[in-house]
Amino acid sequence: MIGYNKYYLFVLVGLALFVVSGILMTGGCNTNARKEGSMPQGKNEFVGDQSCKSCHTTEYNSWKQSHHFMAMQPANDSTVSGNFNNAIYTADGVTSRFFKEAGKFMINTQGDDGQNHDYEVKYIFGFTPLQQYLVEFSGGRMQVPRVSWDVVKKKWFHQYPGQKIPSHDWLHWTGNAQNWNTMCASCHSTNLQKNYDIESDSYQTTYSVINVSCESCHGPGKNHIDYINNPDYASSGKIKGSFLKLGKDEGQIAQINTCMPCHARKADISANPGFSAEIMDNYIPQIPDTEFFHADGQQDAEDYVYTSFLQSKMFRQGVKCSNCHNPHSGQLVLQGNATCLQCHTKTYDDPTHTFHPIGTAGSECKNCHMPGKVYMGNDLRFDHSFRVPRPDLSVKYATPNACNNCHKDKPATWAAQAVIKWFGPNRKYHFADDLIPGSKLDENSEAHLVKLLGDTGVPHIIKATAAFYLGSIPTQTSLKSLLGSLASMDPQVRYRALRSLANFQPDSWLSQAGPLLSDKVRAVRIAAADLYATIPLQQIPGLYNSPFIAARTELQRYVTDQVDFAVGNLLAADYYLRQNDYFNAEKFYLRGLKKDSLMNYARLNLATVYNLNGKNDKALSTLLTAAKIDPKNDRIFYNLALLYNELNDSEAAEKSFAMATELRTTNPRVYYNYGLLLNEKKQFNKAEEILRKGIAVSPATPELYHILCLVYINLNAIEKAKITAEKLKQLDPDNPDYAQLFKNLRIR
Secondary structure (H helix, E strand, O other), X not given: OOOOOOOOOOOOOOOOOOOOOOOOXXXXXXXXXOOHHHOOOOOOOOOOOXXXXXXXXXXXXXXXXXXXXXXXEEOOOOOOOOOOOOEEEEEOOEEEEEEEEOOEEEEEEEOOOOOEEXXXXXXXXXOOOEEEEEEEOHHHOXXXXXXXXXXXXXXXXXXXXXXXXXXXXXXXXXXXXXXXXXHOHHXXXXXXXXXXXXXXXXXXXXXXXXXXXXXXXXXXXXXXXXXXXOOOOOOOOOOHHHHOOOOOOOOHHHHHHHHHHHOOOEEEOOOOOOOOXXXXXXXXXXXXXXXXXXXXXXXXXXXXXXXXXXXXXXHHXXXXXXXXXXXXXXXXXXXXXXXXXXXXXXXXXXXXXXXXXXOOHHHOHHHHHOOEEEEOOOEEEEOOOXXXXXXXXXXXXXXXXXXXXXXXXXXXXXXXXXXXHHHOOOOOOOOHHHHHHXXXXXXXXXXXXXXXXXXXXXXXXXXXXXXXXXXXXXXXXXXXXXXXXXXXXOHHHHHHHHHHHOOOOHHHOHHHHHHHHHOOOHHHHHHHHHHHOOOOHHHOOHHHHHHHHHHHHHHHHHHHOOOOOHHHHHHHHHHHHHOOOHHHHHHHHHHHHHHOOOOHHHHHHHHHHHHHOOOHHHHHHHHHHHHHHOOOOHHHHXXXXXXXXXOOOHHHHHHHHHHHHHOOOOOHHHHHHHHHHHHHOOOHHHHHHHHHHHHHHOOXXXXXXXXXXXXXXXXXXXXXXXXXXXXXXXXXXXXXXXXXXXXXXXXX
């Protein structure tokens, strides 16, 4: 399933309609030791769902009724739900017609040239509550038209109404964002091989089974079948797992890791990930940061369950997908609250706990502890973080809460007072109490984030989020906490700590991060290599040279595996830029812009490449083009200011800095550099004004206080300088760059 949201960059989305991935539990595979001589020989291969049917009839029949079975099918009269009886739908400036011609399902709609054309529907995508369709293009591409069919209301609709998408836009249905090969194929078919050719920008995508079948979850079945059919099978001992990737009665992590690849917002590390017991050997899961989640970790943008579930007490207590969901049909194992009452006592299903009459929406566990949100126009999905409603946090921080999801006519204060009336004034500690203020990245955030990292009761994915946020608070305290996180048992924490260390000077992490170049988890090795790639090779300690070269090879493979996607080209270009390979950096930035002409991030870094190559005319032209496309982007004007300053055009630099601040930039470096320029131009009062604005925006940035101290010294306002230096001392007491200033101002 594909949704239209420009924030879904670089995430190969999964099975949007389905709550858990189908885990086909084998019926007759026992798990004891077996003689070595009767093990299957040869390469394991995919054999198809029909090979499973004879032994696993019940599971097979359940699967035939599931969303997984309908994940993708050829378009025919039995699979197509939409109205193709010459139906017409007009929305957002586009009129589409749906009809049949010579037995084929056809859509007449806007193409990439802005004109309407007839397109044949090759496949259906999904089952309910919406169904999408696939159209085949040259180069092996398949694209998903914007118009979807509402299976419940039986009507055509646009998932995100009101968005007029130009025919040349990345988000247009003919563009890269709606490409099946990249965005959705791997989670709608079995043994999907993308087979992208970088030079021709084309695909030869293949799959073993068109939909999500038995082997999507259990792995290739040939060895399993050979093993079962072996004459010695009945008389000898049994092999654990019966040569399946996921056997019967597997543990929590094995099962969750099977579901995760299609039920998580994540980045793929490899074009063909394969299987590993460690999820971060193949994928980088999204953390619940404020780009895609609410500040307390609740779902906001589509998260596909995994990130939410890892925050929950259910996960911590060992609950797995199949405890609640039948892995073959995808349905709940029990209806309503009965699913929860498998573990929770009957008192939780009583009005003394729910404070709502039995049979009403308010008495359903899911509505209070799994508040739902509609995605893709009509698909209601429930938050799997299983949290207690906290309207008190809504009052304080404006985060959503389950109570006001239903009682929309009431304020959060009303809901908070009701909770106090029912349960008393005190709430049990929840990591959101620290995660929310930590996410604000203000002068109080650091203490909350450090606390999260040090609390053994906090979920690892929340610790990883705290490590991510600390990267934006470049103090010695943050550095110490991040370095300590490199020893975490959880790879997500190690990975995010390494990413955040990129905002600190190399000499502060060089020795501590080095061992992670040989980490047992591939994503961590890649992050360590990416960190070390920012420094000259000769500065890397000798004992880390070989590990770095090996990890860098994995890093390069990772970045080049993503270049069929617009943002993947930026990932590759950024990598080559750090390697000072300006030829390839320019090549991949331009490739990315070809796939998404509005992707100004590429222009910003392309301008940097031109600048480093001494082509400042091209750099300036590129940035000016970016400014025309997005005149409200403060970063563009910041980069223009830096370039103008380098070109010795201080007047143009000052105007560009001013424009960036007028756009209310939250980047403290803008205020820092603008204040520095004004200080050099002896415009001290103006410099003070700008630096104070910067401090108001980012009160935890030590550099702003440092320059403000210098401004006050130039103004001979020594008392103000001392007060500012005291604050600097609080924020970053051990920074050697400030030692002389503290000494001169007699700050101890």
